[in-house]
Amino acid sequence: MADDVRMETKDLTVYYGKHPGVKNVSLPIYDREITALIGPSGCGKTTFLRALNRMHDLNPIVRVEGKVLLDGEDIYDPSVDPVLIRRRVGMVFQRPTPFPTMNIFENVVAGLRLVGVKDREELRRAAERALKMAALWDEVKDRLHQPAVGLSGGQQQRLSIARALAVEPEVLLMDEPTSALDPVSTQAIEDLLTRLKENVTIVIVTHNMQQAARVSDRTAFFLDGELIEFGRTEEIFTKPKDPRTEAYITGRFG
Amino acid sequence: MNLKRRYLRDRLMQLLVYLGTLVVLVPLFFILYYVFVQGIGALNWEFFTRPPAPPGEEGGGMLPAIVGSLIVDTLALLFAAVFGIAAGILLAEYPDHPLNPVLRLVADVMAGLPAILMGLVAFVLVVQPMGHFSGLSGSVALALIMVPIIIRTTEGVLKLIPWEITEAGLALGLPRWRVILSLVLPAARGGIVTGLMLALARGAGEAAPLIFTAFGNPFLTFNPLEPMDTLPLKLYVYAISPYEDWHRQAWGAALLLAAAIMVTNYLARRAMRS
Numbered sequence: 373m374a375d376d377v378r379m380e381t382k383d384l385t386v387y388y389g390k391h392p393g394v395k396n397v398s399l400p401i402y403d404r405e406i407t408a409l410i411g412p413s414g415c416g417k418t419t420f421l422r423a424l425n426r427m428h429d430l431n432p433i434v435r436v437e438g439k440v441l442l443d444g445e446d447i448y449d450p451s452v453d454p455v456l457i458r459r460r461v462g463m464v465f466q467r468p469t470p471f472p473t474m475n476i477f478e479n480v481v482a483g484l485r486l487v488g489v490k491d492r493e494e495l496r497r498a499a500e501r502a503l504k505m506a507a508l509w510d511e512v513k514d515r516l517h518q519p520a521v522g523l524s525g526g527q528q529q530r531l532s533i534a535r536a537l538a539v540e541p542e543v544l545l546m547d548e549p550t551s552a553l554d555p556v557s558t559q560a561i562e563d564l565l566t567r568l569k570e571n572v573t574i575v576i577v578t579h580n581m582q583q584a585a586r587v588s589d590r591t592a593f594f595l596d597g598e599l600i601e602f603g604r605t606e607e608i609f610t611k612p613k614d615p616r617t618e619a620y621i622t623g624r625f626g
Numbered sequence: 627m628n629l630k631r632r633y634l635r636d637r638l639m640q641l642l643v644y645l646g647t648l649v650v651l652v653p654l655f656f657i658l659y660y661v662f663v664q665g666i667g668a669l670n671w672e673f674f675t676r677p678p679a680p681p682g683e684e685g686g687g688m689l690p691a692i693v694g695s696l697i698v699d700t701l702a703l704l705f706a707a708v709f710g711i712a713a714g715i716l717l718a719e720y721p722d723h724p725l726n727p728v729l730r731l732v733a734d735v736m737a738g739l740p741a742i743l744m745g746l747v748a749f750v751l752v753v754q755p756m757g758h759f760s761g762l763s764g765s766v767a768l769a770l771i772m773v774p775i776i777i778r779t780t781e782g783v784l785k786l787i788p789w790e791i792t793e794a795g796l797a798l799g800l801p802r803w804r805v806i807l808s809l810v811l812p813a814a815r816g817g818i819v820t821g822l823m824l825a826l827a828r829g830a831g832e833a834a835p836l837i838f839t840a841f842g843n844p845f846l847t848f849n850p851l852e853p854m855d856t857l858p859l860k861l862y863v864y865a866i867s868p869y870e871d872w873h874r875q876a877w878g879a880a881l882l883l884a885a886a887i888m889v890t891n892y893l894a895r896r897a898m899r900s
Contacts, residue, residue, distance in 0.1 A: 487799070
């Protein structure tokens with residue numbers, strides 16, 4: 373495991389109006405590892421995640437303070453175009469979001485086609501690559517031109533992942549990607565995460581502590597908007613330093 | 627307990643509901659029936675293919691008014707669609723834009739203004755600078771009537787599109803305008819088309835705003851820069867004329883108009899369902 377830091381937050385505070393949802397969080401995110409963010413509902417882990425690719429920009433009541441560095445560059449610097457940041461730092465949401473007017477193929481290559489990639493062969497190759505990475509290719513290769521909304525929930529979520537991967541992001545943010553899925557689909561996506569980290573740095577928010585323990589290399593525990601503890605996953609789960617972390621992972625609250 | 631009385635009340639209420647429905651439907655069917663009976667006799671080959679006969683003479687048709695209605699209404703819909711959809715996008719997708727309170731006020735006021743005032747506005751904006759009446763000025767007047775309808779329906783359907791779609795698009799590194807154009811608008815297409823059709827149906831039935839804009843023209847023309855006839859305008863002129871044959875043709879125009887608007891409404895509803 374190379375300990376290269378890919379992203380890093382410095383004193384990151386995110387305000388909803390006057391209320392800080394994330395308070396002074398400094399957290400390194402290591403290259404080609406899976407970092408899990410855990411904590412009880414409302415602890416700020418999703419708010420933190422969304423700050424990493426400027427998804428808060430559209431919400432006028434949200435204000436971000438502090439720094440988020442991507443390869444040493446502050447993504448909140450006024451000279452930085454958030455659109456370019458989001459091409460490098462992709463996101464998969466809690467609920468699958470297939471674009472309803474597009475078929476499976478169009479969904480996967482939407483991020484390429486809509487910025488002007490026209491070459492059919494290039495798009496076809498990108499779609500196949502992304503769908504194979506997302507472990508969906510075998511299930512959909514014969515019906516690429518059918519509506520994406522006809523897929524099952526688990527397939528739709530893997531489609532959303534394939535779509536995010538098709539633009540070849542360096543970092544992939546995942547906001548509880550399996551919370552709406554059955555165990556079989558969850559298993560498929562967890563297997564996929566482990567394979568993906570060869571190429572992509574992953575930050576995953578999860579409510580499911582077993583999931584964090586199974587898939588992640590490092591774990592950050594959030595409580596009331598603060599980062600309580602961060603470390604290698606096996607250490608967080610076997611010998612947590614903070615009593616609050618221990619209370620949470622042993623199921624005493626949350 | 628008093629179960630029996632509750633059943634009785636239930637039946638009474640049902641009866642009232644049916645009665646209310648009947649009260650609304652009967653006049654509608656009566657109007658349609660009356661227009662049909664009065665108008666069907668006027669609809670013949672000549673009605674659709676001939677220009678009007680000189681005053682007092684029998685025969686002649688509505689061809690200039692039919693062509694004029696098609697041209698004036700289509701142009702009006704084009705103008706109104708451009709402004710209405712753009713404004714609807716602004717209101718729905720950029721809710722904090724500083725222009726929005728003004729835009730919303732203007733749309734609400736416009737929706738409440740009498741149609742003839744829109745004719746007056748078009749008269750000042752188009753007829754006076756051009757120096758003469760024209761189909762184009764009529765289109766502008768009708769567009770002013772259609773715009774608030776299109777703004778409202780567009781804003782309404784865009785707000786129904788899940789925010790997750792926008793976020794998913796942005797997360798792919800797409801610029802905001804691209805997300806709206808390629809992801810949100812297509813998802814709202816059915817509803818937007820419905821709004822356009824409803825606006826068309828509303829505008830196509832107006833005569834008052836055309837009196838001093840499109841003005842009317844007994845001769846067939848395809849040039850919207852000249853005065854033009856439309857069906858409602860012709861209906862109005864013929865209905866207040868002293869000639870029996872013109873009255874007959876006015877009923878024909880009324881039937882044609884009612885049929886066209888009902889078909890448009892029907893198509894709008896079908897588009898909404900898809």
